[in-house]
Amino acid sequence: MTFDYAPAPESRAVVDIAPSYGLFVDGEFAPASDGKVFKTVSPSTEEVLSEVAQASADDVDRAVKAARKAFEKWSALPGAERAKYLFRIARIIQERSRELAVLESLDNGKPIRESRDADLPLVAAHFFYYAGWADKLDHAGYGANPRPLGVAGQVIPWNFPLLMLAWKIAPALATGNTVVLKPAETTPLSALFFADICRQAGLPKGVVNILTGDGSTGAALVAHPDVNKVAFTGSTEVGKAIARTVAGTDKKVTLELGGKAANIVFDDAPLDQAVEGIVNGIFFNQGHVCCAGSRLLVQESVADEVLDALKRRMRTLRVGDPLDKNTDIGAINSAEQLARITALADAGEAEGAERWSPSCELPTTGYWFAPTLFTGVTQAHRIAREEIFGPVLSVLTFRTPAEAVEKANNTPYGLSAGIWTEKGSRMLWMANQLRAGVIWSNTFNKFDPASPFGGYQESGYGREGGRHGLEAYLNV
């Protein structure tokens, strides 16, 4: 006898979304200078949630001017005072975390279980962590009295809208910089709610400015001559364009870009745990994770066993309403992203890999993609080389540790990797050989504000998090 899950929806009533939002510049919300707006929809229902302003180049200029003006006083403030503002923000985020989690799930499509238990606690933790650095910068290892850079132009992606905002804004403010941040076009709302948190915290006007808009807004911000620091998280393609834009300027830049992480399972691994790690590695946040373990490298001798267990586990994943507390996999963030995932998965089949998904009923409205597994994948297949950014896992096999290293490193990316083995010496050898910035051993997709994050090669440069994350915002 089996029991069905009863619906367990989180209430939408905790969040009050206005029908329209302006740009947050110099402490005030105001419409775009040319009055342009765009709609943001809930990817799980295609319902229009709100209308937000499309910032023009003039608005970018206005925001940068506001940030420049605010920089003088903000950077001159004693670190201990800046710290207190950040502690306030962290506390208000904790107080409002339920509201923010629901908002994030609505606008992004991610399951409430993740926005509530992963995103929001980490967002608050980042502000707490960097708050404590604000008055200790002399001890950060970058010499005595390191100076802030000035105005930081920050562009963030749609996969973790509020968490990426925290990764960018917390270290920038702690080090005395002021900020103009552009959230992603499809997920602008939590950044606008954050503007309200800045207001509640009494943050001086102009220290944080939020510009909603599309890629053109981001490009104008990156290119603005009075921006001193550019921070970007997003695709490698856009990262390269930004690197070209800042060439020959004295802008400091950090880029957190794509990945195609290998998740390597040895025959001595604790297989049940490994299967959980594989599932978490690729299906967390619908696979919308730059460090997702999208290439499973499994030792040939246990490949069948691992695949059977993995398929068994995948059959239990619940796809559906992001606001249902039992949901494991929510909606794909946009129609555009769904089309990209679909195209790449189709390419996998066309190139000869074998596709498998558990039978699961997908909602009829909204953007959905069933958790998908490809076997018989070779290194030449597009699904083994290109970042899919969706719940699609490519499975390859290997025989020796050296072969695993060679296959894992056979990519221009170098963001993350996973290793599953009970043998400590092998784990350490593998970690040493892999060309990636974050190695998760017998775990996957763990994040912490004290732990530096960032990639090698075409996964970008610079680190976020930890003491290392301060360097990006200091004149060192």
Added chain:
Amino acid sequence: MSELTGRLSVFKTYKLYVGGKFPRSESGRVYEVTDSKGTWLANAPLASRKDARDAVVAARKAFGGWSGATAYNRGQILYRVAEMLEGRRDQFTAEVAAAEGLSKAKAAAQVDAAIDRWVWYAGWSDKVAQIAGGANPVAGPYFNHSAPEPTGVVAVLAPQESSFLGLVSVIAPAIVTGNTVVLAAAENAPLPALSLAEVLATSDLPGGVVNILSGRTAELSAPLAAHQGVNALDLAGADEALAKDLETAAADNLKRVLRPAPANWTADPGTGRLLAFLETKTVWHPMGV
């Protein structure tokens, strides 16, 4: 015209240094190197794009072994280079004096500073991981540790105005941490760099760890900046316009770029150049019994 009664000096044929060998340029080209007053000193190889690509291949091949060597070993080898430099102090003094138009005493001071700088960087090999890495106190039952690792192959444009102290100041920090280097020597003063190659070749430094090219900086740096096998660029020897072009080309595979900046090579170099060509690797592992 030399006096027929005196001893005729033996000219030196300067060569490139690629993969631990001393080839002429594959192009067969040379260019005239003069002292600061325009007097002919030697014909240096005018390296080509092909030489640059060969040097990248050699540097890539050497990377695994060099980055995999222990820090203690790398430090010993760098110190050995300093020992060999000390033994050739007079030769370098003469070359620097000619290249930069310095008095013998001033040139000697540059060479001494360069040797001392080399020793300073040698000592960093087994310390940089301790200052740039460490334990991360994450909120959970995990062992979490960060350590720096070399970026890979670094293309270095040697400073144009400081033929030896500047040169040493850009090579040593790049290699001490395990990177390998393709160097474009100062265009008008390449001879100290080409002589340094002879020192490196006899100092236990594995072939390919440092590769030295002489020639036109702009001609050599363009293929290096565009090369997919190069991981980072040190633009110390580029002027503003060239630096912008190279940084733009470097974006194609997201090379790490160290921009040119006004430099006082005699000042304490700090750790900037050392840290510029490092990646941070963070490893997580669960803790429990």
